[in-house]
Amino acid sequence: MSVDLVIKNGTIHTSSNSYAADIAIKDGIIVHIGTSATTPSATETIDATGKEILPGLVNQHVHFREPGQTHKEDFEKGSQAAAAGGYTMYMDMPNCTPITNTLERYQDKVALASEKSLIDHNSWAGATDPDEVVKIYNNTGNIGFKIFMHRHPEVEYPYVPELAVYETNRLYNIFDAIAKMDKNIPISIHPSDVPLADELFYRLKAMGADDYSALREGKDGMNMTLGCFEAAFLAHITGLKHLNILHLGFNEITPKPHLDFENRVTLVDLVRKLKSWGWDLHGEAEASTFLQRDSNINWKRRWYTPDHEKLWKALDDEVFDLMLIEHAPQLEEEANKPDVWDAASGLLGAQDFLPLILTEVNNGRLTINKLVKMTSENPAKFLGIYPKKGAIQVGSDADITLVDLNRKSVIDESKTFAKAGWSSFDGYDVIGVPTQTIVRGTVVYDEGEITADPGYGKYVDKNEYFH
Numbered sequence: 001m002s003v004d005l006v007i008k009n010g011t012i013h014t015s016s017n018s019y020a021a022d023i024a025i026k027d028g029i030i031v032h033i034g035t036s037a038t039t040p041s042a043t044e045t046i047d048a049t050g051k052e053i054l055p056g057l058v059n060q061h062v063h064f065r066e067p068g069q070t071h072k073e074d075f076e077k078g079s080q081a082a083a084a085g086g087y088t089m090y091m092d093m094p095n096c097t098p099i100t101n102t103l104e105r106y107q108d109k110v111a112l113a114s115e116k117s118l119i120d121h122n123s124w125a126g127a128t129d130p131d132e133v134v135k136i137y138n139n140t141g142n143i144g145f146k147i148f149m150h151r152h153p154e155v156e157y158p159y160v161p162e163l164a165v166y167e168t169n170r171l172y173n174i175f176d177a178i179a180k181m182d183k184n185i186p187i188s189i190h191p192s193d194v195p196l197a198d199e200l201f202y203r204l205k206a207m208g209a210d211d212y213s214a215l216r217e218g219k220d221g222m223n224m225t226l227g228c229f230e231a232a233f234l235a236h237i238t239g240l241k242h243l244n245i246l247h248l249g250f251n252e253i254t255p256k257p258h259l260d261f262e263n264r265v266t267l268v269d270l271v272r273k274l275k276s277w278g279w280d281l282h283g284e285a286e287a288s289t290f291l292q293r294d295s296n297i298n299w300k301r302r303w304y305t306p307d308h309e310k311l312w313k314a315l316d317d318e319v320f321d322l323m324l325i326e327h328a329p330q331l332e333e334e335a336n337k338p339d340v341w342d343a344a345s346g347l348l349g350a351q352d353f354l355p356l357i358l359t360e361v362n363n364g365r366l367t368i369n370k371l372v373k374m375t376s377e378n379p380a381k382f383l384g385i386y387p388k389k390g391a392i393q394v395g396s397d398a399d400i401t402l403v404d405l406n407r408k409s410v411i412d413e414s415k416t417f418a419k420a421g422w423s424s425f426d427g428y429d430v431i432g433v434p435t436q437t438i439v440r441g442t443v444v445y446d447e448g449e450i451t452a453d454p455g456y457g458k459y460v461d462k463n464e465y466f467h
């Protein structure tokens with residue numbers, strides 16, 4: 001047998017072990033994994049001596065802002081940033097303009113992504129209406145649904161009122177409709193309890209609180225925990241198996257919060273508790289909350305000082321199943337508003353996350369196997385596309401990320417592919433960088449360069465990929 005590509009002399013990492021082997025790829029599929037004596041001849045060879053070989057990372061949480069907000073990001077630049085960050089597939093979020101909540105809008109969006117994307121993709125449909133949910137799911141390759149339980153009392157963006165589902169009856173009807181189709185359909189939820197959020201917001205404003213921790217307390221505070229309980233409860237009673245709670249870590253508020261509660265229950269606390277009850281939940285760590293290194297509260301860093309040790313312990317204890325830094329680009333001038341309450345929130349995480357977390361692998365905070373579990377294997381399992389995606393196995397798509405774990409670098413926002421062109425991690429030293437990203441056997445990113453065309457990325461149709 002002769003194959004298209006062989007990756008030689010590297011070390012393969014799975015969620016449970018690490019071993020030296022060559023990988024042979026034909027027609028975009030892994031056809032052989034073995035020692036050099038058995039490796040077939042190939043048209044092309046990559047020498048991965050000294051490199052770590054990871055299953056391509058799967059990102060279930062990007063906002064590539066198309067259609068309608070392409071001044072912030074688009075499928076071409078966003079997917080390039082993701083590829084430069086070691087990702088081989090993404091799921092895009094529906095809060096673009098118009099929001100992706102009907103069959104026609106979903107189909108339009110998939111067409112746009114297919115035309116421009118460098119890496120493989122699917123898009124969350126925004127669930128706002130039970131009938132439309134059924135229509136989208138039954139007539140497309142859509143993998144799953146996103147529900148924003150939040151809306152802001154005064155501003156329309158980024159929590160688009162039209163997308164918000166915070167009434168218990170509506171949420172129940174949507175969950176019920178999804179459960180009746182298939183209880184394994186993945187759902188990602190931005191939890192909130194809107195009446196409580198409104199109350200927190202107005203109390204903080206009345207106090208004159210105007211720093212980023214106040215913004216967190218008002219938008220992403222105890223309202224998120226209460227909304228998480230409601231969503232988890234409704235998912236539990238309707239039998240849904242794959243509810244992903246987004247933004248774990250967000251409401252770990254600074255040591256000196258503005259609002260006084262006798263007992264603070266964060267998302268991390270609640271998800272830990274619900275898992276101990278045996279409820280089916282996925283917890284998505286927003287890793288910026290423990291990868292930040294300074295307590296400097298300014299517009300670009302956009303953070304405060306949560307208890308890092310508590311968050312790392314939650315990682316060790318498997319409170320988190322998935323881990324990333326959200327990619328939700330805003331322009332610098334949208335994020336840098338004099339009044340913090342007007343500032344558009346969101347980090348640009350797709351390109352920076354992997355070097356930041358590899359640095360923590362070097363620091364001994366987590367193993368590379370755990371990294372594979374939380375960034376490749378678990379996301380692919382959550383989305384129902386494992387082991388076609390998220391695995392290095394014979395028969396899997398040849399989605400592979402090569403990493404130099406010893407290389408030192410500095411995060412430089414001028415080198416980001418993301419359209420908004422800035423980073424909250426600018427200037428951070430890192431040890432460990434992705435060097436090549438391979439999607440279905442084609443190198444799409446190679447040492448700082450994009451090496452495939454827009455549109456190479458393929459729509460991951462559930463009808464083809466679900467096992």
Ligand SMILES: [Zn+2]
Pocket residue numbers: 061063093326328
């Ligand atoms: Zn988001």
